[in-house]
Amino acid sequence: MNILIIGSGGREHALAWKLKQSEYCERIFVAPGNAGTAQIATNVDISITNFEELAKFADDFSIMMVVVGQEAALVNGIHDYFQGLDYLKHILVIGPCKAGAQLEGSKDFSKRFMQQYNIPTARYQTFTADSFEQGLTYLQSHSYPVVLKADGLAAGKGVVIPNSYEEAAAELQAMLQGQKFGAASSKVVIEEFLQGIEVSVFILTDGKEYVLLPEAKDYKRIGEGDTGLNTGGMGAISPVPFADEVFMEKVRTRIIQPTLQGLQSENIPYSGFIFIGLINVNGEPYVIEYNVRLGDPETEAILPRIQSDLFELFKALHDHDLQNFRLEVDPRTAATIMLVAEGYPGNYRKGDEISGLDQPIEALLFQAGTTLTEDKKILTNGGRVLAVTGLGNTIPEALQQARQTAEKITWFGRNYRRDIGFDLQ
Ligand SMILES: Nc1ncnc2c1ncn2[C@@H]1O[C@H](COP(=O)(O)OP(=O)(O)O)[C@@H](O)[C@H]1O
Ligand SMILES: [Mg+2]
Structure with missing residues (x-):
């Protein structure tokens, strides 16, 4: 089966990497992708919001599944567009229609939704x-x-x-x-303003049943100790020790179930991920926001922990059989560190050659803002350049593996946070 992934970040590299491990996947295409996805899949030079071209491509290349990594495509209605074309109706789109994407596309909509269905929020x-x-x-x-x-x-x-x-x-x-x-x-x-510590919870749902994925905590600030400007995310840890059984039971009953019931009451069909940004206020979960796709860099931390076949999980969504899907999860800790360009998140350098990618590395590597030149050099092409994920029995162990790899991969002005997970130990 051929799959098309929409996006160009570390998240999409991780999705391609994970789907490639499935025996059911034949060809994987990524639009537009990056230098990392080019190594394991085929990049397609089409913008994520050019639905007409994406639809034509899906038809020409017998795509059976479209996995939408990036929110703008969903909020602009990529799912509705595919559904509206008779010859593409059979394609399983992982990602909601425009109506469901409002959970992320409009903060006002999502707040009203939470209020209406008594979901704890500020x-x-x-x-x-x-x-x-x-x-x-x-x-x-x-x-x-x-x-x-x-x-x-x-x-x-x-x-x-x-x-x-x-x-x-x-x-x-x-x-x-x-x-x-x-x-x-x-x-x-x-x-x-709610005072507490944040955690990201992810589900895959068909709008009724759901599978809970591993949770993660991300680190948004550029500086160590959570200081300085906000970024797209400088790293992530999964699992999150305070998200224990008691806390997660509250999340399931007070947040996930009413969210799915709310979508049904509003007659909003849903197929895809819901990323629930939570804050733990004295042991009580409150929703900060919903996103309608996976997070970046959380994906780079949670997918390496999922041992089940991701394609089979998507297939269970398609068959409305998520309730019976038993997700196998690696109990070890994943620590993801994002390596960023000099100047990021302000004006940052681009076009620097990345060295160290051809030597043996311990951690997993997912590329984000990278590009491949004609003479096969890999250059920086974005603020967040690549993510490394280490696995270990503890946060320090996982982090050490990630750092060892991070140290080997360099370019002019390469920067990263050495303290990911500092507040969880
Ligand atoms: N009610 C709140 N109380 C405390 N901090 C908040 C609150 N809402 C948002 N934040 C902080 O702002 C960040 C961004 O808010 P969020 O709603 O996730 O918007 P977005 O991710 O779309 O920028 C959150 O991760 C959190 O750190
Ligand atoms: Mg957020």
Whole structure:
């Protein structure tokens, strides 16, 4: 069976790597992919939102399954587009239709959804340019810090956490009146700040039944000790020690089940991943956000721990048989470290040659912002360049394996965090 993966990050490299291990997969294509996916699959030079070309490609190459790694394709309706074409209807798309993708595509939608179905989340109100004055009044009586979120997709940059009314008012104005994030900030969610430690929980669901995947914790700040600017993610650890049986039972009954029931009540069909961003407030899980695909770099930490055949898992979704699927998980810890370009997350260097990729390495390696030149050199081509994942019996053991590999792979200005998992030990 031929599979098309949509995206170009470490996540998509990890998905291709995992699916390639399945005896059911014949050819794997990645659109647009990177230098890493080129080594194990076939890259296809089509943009993730060019549905017309993707559909034509899927038809020409007898694609039976499309795995959508990237949120923009889902929010823009790739699943609906494929479903709307008679000759592509048979394709299993892993990723929800536009209606379900609103869980990620609109923070206002997801907050309303959580409120409606009694899913624990921070208290909030939504404002638009028309209700800007009411927004200011709301901010005046609010406690600080407060959380302001642009409603739409903002590439992980749409959330600010001001410490004072003055800062918050200026931010609200920039978002609503100054269109700081364009149309994405035409609505702004203002919500209560929750104090706690975050964890990402992942399920694969057909909208009714689900399989719980290994959880992970990611590290968003550029600096060690969680300092400095936010990034797309500098590393991840799986499993997360505080997500024990008691905590996860609360997640299942208070969050996952009502989320699936809510989707059914809203008549929203769903097939794909739900990534639930949680915060643990004194042992109680609250939802920070939903995403409708896997996380990056969490995927690079959780897929190496999944021993089951990923294709068979997707097939169980297709057959509405997730309830009977027994996911085999490696009990060891995975530690993923992201190697990034100099300057990232600000203006960063590109086009530096990466050395050390041809020597024996201990850890798994997933490429992200890389490109292959005609003379077969691998150059940096993004801020987050590649991820290394170590496995071990403890966090330090897994981390040591990842670091050993990280040290061997270099280019001008290569940077990474040495303290991933520091708060979990
Ligand atoms: N209510 C909240 N309380 C505390 N921190 C929050 C809250 N909402 C978001 N955050 C912080 O901001 C980050 C980004 O928010 P999130 O809703 O995940 O937006 P996105 O991932 O789309 O940028 C979270 O990972 C968390 O660290
Ligand atoms: Mg988030």
